[in-house]
Amino acid sequence: MVSEIERRQDTRLDQYVDFYAQRTQGLTVSAVRALFSVANRPEVVSLAGGMPNIKDLPLGKLGDEISQLICERGMQVFQYGSGQGEQFMRDHITEVMAEEGIHSHSDDVVVSCGSQQGLDLVTRVFCDPGDVVLCEAPSYVGALGTFLAYQVEVVHVEMDDYGISPTALRQAITSLRAAGKRVKFLYTIPNFQNPTGITQPVSRRQELLALAKEEDLLIVEDNPYGLLALDTEPQPALRALDADRVIYLGSFSKIFAPGLRVGWVLAPPAVREKLVMTQEAATLCPPVSAQFIVSHYMENFDWRSQIKVFHEMYRARRDAMLAGLEEHMPPGCSWTNPGGGFFVWLTLPPGLDSQAMLARAVSARVAYVPGTAFYADGFGSRNMRLSFCFPPPDRIIEGTRRLGEVLKAELAMRATFGIEDLPPRPGLVPGPAPDIL
Amino acid sequence: MTEQDTVVVLAGGLSHERDISLRSGRRVAQALRDQGLDVVESDVNSGLVELLRSLDNPVAFPTLHGGVGEDGGLQQALALLRVPYVGSSPTACRRAFNKAICGPLVAAGGLPVPQSAVLPHDMFRELGARQLVEALAERIGFPMMVKPVRSGSALGAAKVEAPGGIPGAMVSAYSYGDVNIIEEFIAGIEVAVTVLDLGDGPKALPAVQIEPNSGVYDYTARYTAGATRFITPADIPAEQAQACAEMAIRAHQILGLGDISRSDIIIRDGQPVFIEANTAPGMTETSLAPLAVQAAGLDFGDICAQLVRIAKARL
Numbered sequence: 001m002v003s004e005i006e007r008r009q010d011t012r013l014d015q016y017v018d019f020y021a022q023r024t025q026g027l028t029v030s031a032v033r034a035l036f037s038v039a040n041r042p043e044v045v046s047l048a049g050g051m052p053n054i055k056d057l058p059l060g061k062l063g064d065e066i067s068q069l070i071c072e073r074g075m076q077v078f079q080y081g082s083g084q085g086e087q088f089m090r091d092h093i094t095e096v097m098a099e100e101g102i103h104s105h106s107d108d109v110v111v112s113c114g115s116q117q118g119l120d121l122v123t124r125v126f127c128d129p130g131d132v133v134l135c136e137a138p139s140y141v142g143a144l145g146t147f148l149a150y151q152v153e154v155v156h157v158e159m160d161d162y163g164i165s166p167t168a169l170r171q172a173i174t175s176l177r178a179a180g181k182r183v184k185f186l187y188t189i190p191n192f193q194n195p196t197g198i199t200q201p202v203s204r205r206q207e208l209l210a211l212a213k214e215e216d217l218l219i220v221e222d223n224p225y226g227l228l229a230l231d232t233e234p235q236p237a238l239r240a241l242d243a244d245r246v247i248y249l250g251s252f253s254k255i256f257a258p259g260l261r262v263g264w265v266l267a268p269p270a271v272r273e274k275l276v277m278t279q280e281a282a283t284l285c286p287p288v289s290a291q292f293i294v295s296h297y298m299e300n301f302d303w304r305s306q307i308k309v310f311h312e313m314y315r316a317r318r319d320a321m322l323a324g325l326e327e328h329m330p331p332g333c334s335w336t337n338p339g340g341g342f343f344v345w346l347t348l349p350p351g352l353d354s355q356a357m358l359a360r361a362v363s364a365r366v367a368y369v370p371g372t373a374f375y376a377d378g379f380g381s382r383n384m385r386l387s388f389c390f391p392p393p394d395r396i397i398e399g400t401r402r403l404g405e406v407l408k409a410e411l412a413m414r415a416t417f418g419i420e421d422l423p424p425r426p427g428l429v430p431g432p433a434p435d436i437l
Numbered sequence: 438m439t440e441q442d443t444v445v446v447l448a449g450g451l452s453h454e455r456d457i458s459l460r461s462g463r464r465v466a467q468a469l470r471d472q473g474l475d476v477v478e479s480d481v482n483s484g485l486v487e488l489l490r491s492l493d494n495p496v497a498f499p500t501l502h503g504g505v506g507e508d509g510g511l512q513q514a515l516a517l518l519r520v521p522y523v524g525s526s527p528t529a530c531r532r533a534f535n536k537a538i539c540g541p542l543v544a545a546g547g548l549p550v551p552q553s554a555v556l557p558h559d560m561f562r563e564l565g566a567r568q569l570v571e572a573l574a575e576r577i578g579f580p581m582m583v584k585p586v587r588s589g590s591a592l593g594a595a596k597v598e599a600p601g602g603i604p605g606a607m608v609s610a611y612s613y614g615d616v617n618i619i620e621e622f623i624a625g626i627e628v629a630v631t632v633l634d635l636g637d638g639p640k641a642l643p644a645v646q647i648e649p650n651s652g653v654y655d656y657t658a659r660y661t662a663g664a665t666r667f668i669t670p671a672d673i674p675a676e677q678a679q680a681c682a683e684m685a686i687r688a689h690q691i692l693g694l695g696d697i698s699r700s701d702i703i704i705r706d707g708q709p710v711f712i713e714a715n716t717a718p719g720m721t722e723t724s725l726a727p728l729a730v731q732a733a734g735l736d737f738g739d740i741c742a743q744l745v746r747i748a749k750a751r752l
Contacts, residue, residue, distance in 0.1 A: 008670055009732060012650075013723050014663035028664060031592055031656035037456035041449075041482075353609075359453055359593065360612040413611055416562045417570075417604035 023151050039367035045399030047386040048367040050342050052254050056309050081288035083280035085111020089291040092298045093264050100226050101240035110275045111286040115251040115263030120146050125274045126184045127152045134186040136164045138374030140194045154376035163200035166207045173215050185218040192225040192341025195374045195385035209242045224251045225341035230315045260290040320393035324400030330408050342389040350421040351414040354384040366402035442494040449480035452504030454590050461500040461720035468738035496749050497522035503589045507534040507717050521752040523744045525716045529693040533714040536586040536618045546691035548711045551620040558611045574600045580622040585613035591655045625705035628671045630685035631729040632698045635743050639689045641682035642729035646671035669732035681709045
């Protein structure tokens with residue numbers, strides 16, 4: 001008979017635990033992220049997720065026509081394609097970019113699996129472990145996850161009401177270079193930034209481009225929300241103002257369908273060549289069927305009018321959120337007033353910790369993303385991102401009411417314990433997740 | 438079980454442990470299907486009663502952690518609906534889930550537990566936080582553990598090393614509920630003992646020794662494969678293993694638990710100290726109860742199926 005000692009198991013429940021790459025160190029289960037599981041229940045008003053609201057798409061007609069497309073051209077639709085993306089798709093992409101003043105040639109476009117993969121390709125092409133990427137403070141959680149996956153050092157640069165601060169940017173570049181660091185590029189979201197909703201005015205864009213030229217700095221412009229300007233015409237893209245110093249990331253996720261995962265990179269020819277080869281190594285080619293569907297949509301549907309329909313829907317939601325915040329937030333809170341996109345950035349009174357109070361919020365049936373998700377350096381605990389894109393306006397207002405109650409309870413608790421302010425501390429491990437993008 | 442019987446594995450819910458519950462539920466459901474049972478999986482929501490009524494002979498297998506899944510609420514509802522279920526009675530769940538009730542009951546039954554104080558947040562507001570914090574520091578000492586009384590998976594729990602850490606830890610724990618328990622920190626060997634009652638009385642499975650890489654068995658250490666070392670049976674002297682087994686069985690009996698439970702124990706200077714009991718132990722890929730089942734030479738699916746049969750026979 002085998003004794004207990006002989007059959008003793010000593011396990012970490014992962015036989016590969018000693019084999020993983022160093023870059024996976026941060027890929028752990030998180031209690032905060034697990035709370036988002038509750039946010040998917042209908043009882044909860046989720047102001048967390050940044051999912052595009054595609055309820056107004058003509059799904060029936062699209063379904064019929066896609067079916068017909070497969071019947072007629074299935075041999076191509078379901079076949080491998082070009083590593084750079086299909087020519088017809090790249091032609092259509094130049095049309096979309098022209099809406100924001102970008103004059104481009106389809107040869108310089110590389111189609112990617114969403115702009116998220118575009119950013120991954122750009123980072124892979126430019127960054128070695130230890131290199132520095134400059135980002136807005138705060139910045140898009142999915143970008144931070146990509147940078148950390150390549151063991152890049154993220155340095156956040158202060159923002160003001162007009163986006164990233166040129167003064168702070170120059171200081172950061174100077175001090176990093178003085179310290180012997182290699183600054184590879186500035187990653188910026190100039191329109192309705194995720195998570196703050198802030199938009200750079202043209203004058204700020206020009207300042208940034210002038211600074212980039214002086215400092216020989218590459219800019220990676222991520223522009224998923226540019227065509228979702230709710231109050232004005234779209235601003236000219238950074239890439240529209242400078243063709244040489246900007247790599248541009250675009251996406252159909254916000255103006256058509258995120259599930260198709262079609263995005264793109266527009267880059268100078270030398271960079272584009274490397275991106276294509278990197279794309280081929282990563283995926284062989286971006287999904288051909290999705291490119292056929294997107295192209296069919298652009299050729300046979302009035303996609304520009306559809307964006308106007310989206311504007312109406314998102315404007316009602318944005319206005320509901322701003323009205324709800326005005327009515328329900330306790331004194332000491334402040335928030336941004338976005339002219340488009342999906343997000344409002346809420347700043348809490350000193351002493352409140354958005355990550356620590358998320359459990360209370362979930363109990364009160366409202367969810368948000370703690371500000372710590374958008375910093376790689378432990379800041380953001382006094383902030384939260386509120387997303388207005390998905391719930392209907394009345395639910396958004398109800399969500400702000402619930403959130404107001406949570407904040408009042410939390411303020412009372414802090415007052416009881418005499419907590420006036422909190423030091424920065426490590427936050428969420430950044431990374432893309434469908435429920436918080 | 439008959440051919441018409443359907444096992445309804447309940448998972449999800451609205452507690453903070455929903456994510457873990459969904460993982461437990463999927464694993465139990467698959468194990469039962471592998472045993473040839475007819476299984477449906479369901480969240481606990483407004484459609485559940487209709488689902489249960491639509492089935493000829495449903496047997497519920499709750500795998501909800503925290504909230505109504507462990508505080509007796511769900512069990513009470515199933516009892517009212519006359520749906521047999523795996524697990525403890527509503528009253529026993531209430532006793533075990535609330536740490537403010539569980540600890541004193543187990544202590545009254547003669548088992549050593551950490552010194553503790555239970556305080557609702559209102560007390561701090563009404564009496565003044567400073568005085569109570571000072572009293573806690575004096576009476577409980579450091580390090581201390583601050584936990585919500587109605588929560589699991591270490592959510593909201595924090596080890597506090599000095600007086601300055603108490604307010605922040607209290608506020609974080611109150612985010613999970615209105616009442617906290619402040620316990621003396623017990624340093625020692627951490628083990629979990631699963632107790633199974635398959636109709637012939639409660640029996641302890643081999644203790645699982647827990648050694649988190651980070652030194653703290655928090656949520657991340659619990660549910661990230663590779664983040665914790667599990668030694669089963671625990672690498673402890675036989676008399677300590679026996680004492681832990683007896684403690685877990687005794688706690689199971691004192692609390693009136695049924696079918697399956699897990700007691701968390703810390704061995705300090707060779708003596709086990711009871712920390713808490715779980716009426717719906719985790720069943721995920723990194724959970725302790727399935728490890729104990731395996732260490733006992735038992736088949737996880739077979740045990741789940743036996744628990745369903747026993748539940749059915751109770752009707």
